[in-house]
Amino acid sequence: MSTERRRPLDSEFQMPNFRLDGRVALVTGGGRGLGVAMALALAHAGADVAVAARTEAELAATAALIRPLGRQALVLPTDVGDVDAVREMVQQTAAHFGRLDVLVNAAGINLRQPADNFTPEDWDRLMNINLKGAYFAAQAAVRVMRQHGKGKIINVSSIAAEIVVPNVSAYAISKGGMRQMTRALAIELARENICVNAIAPGRFWTQMTDSIFSHPELYDSAVSVIPMGRPGLPSELAGTTLLLASDASDYITGQTITVDGGWTVGAAVKA
16 A cells, blocks of 8 residues: 655644544443443444443443444354454454544453462463453454454453463463564554554453452552542543544554553652
8 A cells, every 4th residue: 555655734634523423433331331432432432332241131231322322233142262252253243334544442251269279271371361262352353443444453462461460371371472462463464554453451440440449448558559549440541541442543543542641651750
């Protein structure tokens, strides 16, 4: 693909467009937590959204939030750890909407236990969902996106790829792998105008963490490492999601954007 080599004039500057009208997004892990918030952000910006996860009732609840926004919602009960199911998920999205512009790999699990307690079955379950499913979802999505000459893939990583706490070794390894997967795919797909980036959230208050943040003593301990002094809210991923899904990020690829209330910065200062 050739690009005209000339210096743009200041008068040609255009404000970036964060709208997603006419586009289609697929969000895995779209039944709860951060996945729901990201799906809603995309719908608010004008995208039709397919949501995938294991539990159909949770997906239906997400779809019920999307449709009043005037957008279409497609519910796809899917085991993201099953490669055949992941490929079918992408095919169904493309068949239903006629295209796929944005893939959000938000599905993930965490098994908290000491490293010497992990079994091969634990390892396979976690890696299949957190890393293998995301990789093959991206592979299938790319084959659809290139038909339209453009696409955006957003992987949900974690600051566990940077800061590791006890009893989450396999989770941290999976998120480190996702960060490198983001970089590797970005290099391969850059010439096809398919941008691959990641978001690394810190501690957010979701259903998964409610038992911690709803308990006063555990809350204080959990937020003590966060300079902002509080957990993130799922809606606070909306801005980063829209940036990476929209035309505003057409020259951003292979990057991981950390959204953690300053945790990783604070850790670096203390070190």
